[in-house]
Amino acid sequence: MDTIQHVTENAGEAWERVRRRLRVEIGEEIYGSWFPRLRLEGMTGGCVRLSVPTRFLRSWIQQHYADRLADLWREEAGVERIDLTVRTAAFRSPTAMPAAALTIAAPVPLDRAPPLAPICVPDPNGSPLTPGLTFDSFVAGQGNALALAAMRKAAAEEARFSPLLLHSGPGLGKTHLLQAAAREAGQGAALYLGAEHFMSLAAGGGAFQASALREVACGVGLLLIDDIHRITGKGAYREFAAIVELRLSAGKPLILAAAMPPSEIEHLDRHLRSRLAGGLVAEIDPMDAVLRRDLVAARIAAIAVELPGFVVPARIVDAIAGRGGLNGRDIGGALNWLRAQFELTGAVPPIEQADVILRGFLRSVFGGHQRLRIDDIMRAVARHYRVSLPDLLSQRRTADLLWPRHVAMYLAKELTMRSLPEIGRRCGGRDHTTVLSGVRKVARLVEADPDRRDEVLALKRAIGGEA
Numbered sequence: 001m002d003t004i005q006h007v008t009e010n011a012g013e014a015w016e017r018v019r020r021r022l023r024v025e026i027g028e029e030i031y032g033s034w035f036p037r038l039r040l041e042g043m044t045g046g047c048v049r050l051s052v053p054t055r056f057l058r059s060w061i062q063q064h065y066a067d068r069l070a071d072l073w074r075e076e077a078g079v080e081r082i083d084l085t086v087r088t089a090a091f092r093s094p095t096a097m098p099a100a101a102l103t104i105a106a107p108v109p110l111d112r113a114p115p116l117a118p119i120c121v122p123d124p125n126g127s128p129l130t131p132g133l134t135f136d137s138f139v140a141g142q143g144n145a146l147a148l149a150a151m152r153k154a155a156a157e158e159a160r161f162s163p164l165l166l167h168s169g170p171g172l173g174k175t176h177l178l179q180a181a182a183r184e185a186g187q188g189a190a191l192y193l194g195a196e197h198f199m200s201l202a203a204g205g206g207a208f209q210a211s212a213l214r215e216v217a218c219g220v221g222l223l224l225i226d227d228i229h230r231i232t233g234k235g236a237y238r239e240f241a242a243i244v245e246l247r248l249s250a251g252k253p254l255i256l257a258a259a260m261p262p263s264e265i266e267h268l269d270r271h272l273r274s275r276l277a278g279g280l281v282a283e284i285d286p287m288d289a290v291l292r293r294d295l296v297a298a299r300i301a302a303i304a305v306e307l308p309g310f311v312v313p314a315r316i317v318d319a320i321a322g323r324g325g326l327n328g329r330d331i332g333g334a335l336n337w338l339r340a341q342f343e344l345t346g347a348v349p350p351i352e353q354a355d356v357i358l359r360g361f362l363r364s365v366f367g368g369h370q371r372l373r374i375d376d377i378m379r380a381v382a383r384h385y386r387v388s389l390p391d392l393l394s395q396r397r398t399a400d401l402l403w404p405r406h407v408a409m410y411l412a413k414e415l416t417m418r419s420l421p422e423i424g425r426r427c428g429g430r431d432h433t434t435v436l437s438g439v440r441k442v443a444r445l446v447e448a449d450p451d452r453r454d455e456v457l458a459l460k461r462a463i464g465g466e467a
Contacts, residue, residue: 011043014077046080056215143285155184161280168284171327174257195227293321374426393428406438
């Protein structure tokens with residue numbers, strides 16, 4: 001007994017020295033993410049026995065730090081071998097055993113470890129999937145064809161690009177496609193996480209919950225994270241960056257969605273921005289008139305299945321589908337208004353009444369002044385003139401940037417209620433006199449030059465303003 005007591009006390013002291021050295025070498029962030037649950041179980045002869053709670057953690061430590069741990073133990077205690085095992089539910093206790101009570105286990109080399117024990121970690125659940133968001137219900141068009149094709153491949157386990165990042169303005173189908181892929185891949189094969197849910201999992205349960213999130217997110221076949229531009233906060237961002245790095249390093253498919261491309265997500269560091277841009281970045285374009293009409297028709301048909309007799313006159317369809325700038329949510333809101341009229345009165349209002357009321361409804365709810373943001377206008381102008389957004393916002397005054405910049409200022413003045421100073425701040429930190437000068441230049445050219453007028457009016461319609 002005296003011999004065992006002496007050995008275990010020495011093991012505990014050596015373990016403290018190993019942990020201190022490892023923490024200094026790899027840094028507090030990496031150590032705090034991966035090593036707090038690595039536990040010393042015992043030491044005998046030339047072998048030390050360590051344990052972790054999950055197979056994923058065991059595999060990660062073996063892959064990245066087994067050699068270094070072996071070196072540190074050899075230097076501190078003359079250990080020749082490390083036995084790293086997974087703790088079973090029966091083996092674990094609420095607190096670590098004191099050093100004097102540690103049991104001695106027969107040495108087993110890392111490459112000949114016994115079958116792994118079951119994992120007893122509370123697996124984070126994915127975000128709930130909205131009923132009806134499937135590939136079959138997604139209305140395809142020219143602006144979303146690439147995104148749809150890529151997502152179908154990913155759901156069929158034929159992903160050729162990772163990460164795959166979809167980006168667009170609101171209501172254009174990003175969430176629909178991510179949830180459709182998660183549903184098609186099947187429960188257990190895919191994990192879909194909205195930004196808010198991801199952040200609550202990463203931060204809500206402390207280090208243990210964050211570690212469990214990382215293990216599940218890295219172990220699932222297909223991981224889909226929505227609205228990544230909204231993942232902020234030091235802890236949540238650190239977990240997101242770690243998960244991205246681990247999945248890409250392991251060659252596992254990763255699908256993301258955001259309101260803008262990686263280059264425009266301000267809080268991303270340079271390395272993560274580069275990683276996200278290194279796969280396929282697919283933009284979903286604003287809906288054109290053909291896609292809007294197809295979407296209106298599909299939504300009407302879906303309502304008619306539930307409400308037999310629900311028919312929308314062609315003039316009302318034209319009023320909705322013909323309005324530039326509407327997205328899927330806007331169209332859904334307009335049709336829900338018609339549905340409510342039908343359910344409450346038993347009929348769609350007469351054409352003249354519905355036309356007048358619906359046009360007023362669209363102007364008040366979806367009008368340009370309420371919906372459009374200066375940032376949206378700047379991105380649309382940059383895309384139209386094929387210049388980068390950072391260049392458009394920069395202080396450079398080359399000819400290929402001056403005209404698009406002036407057009408952006410002009411449209412911001414026309415389509416929003418923002419003041420000239422606010423427009424200047426959003427357009428690269430310019431003062432209000434610069435904005436006023438740019439607005440006046442475009443206004444003069446639009447008045448005098450038919451080609452310029454057509455160009456600006458077409459862009460205005462595409463962005464969603466009245467032409």
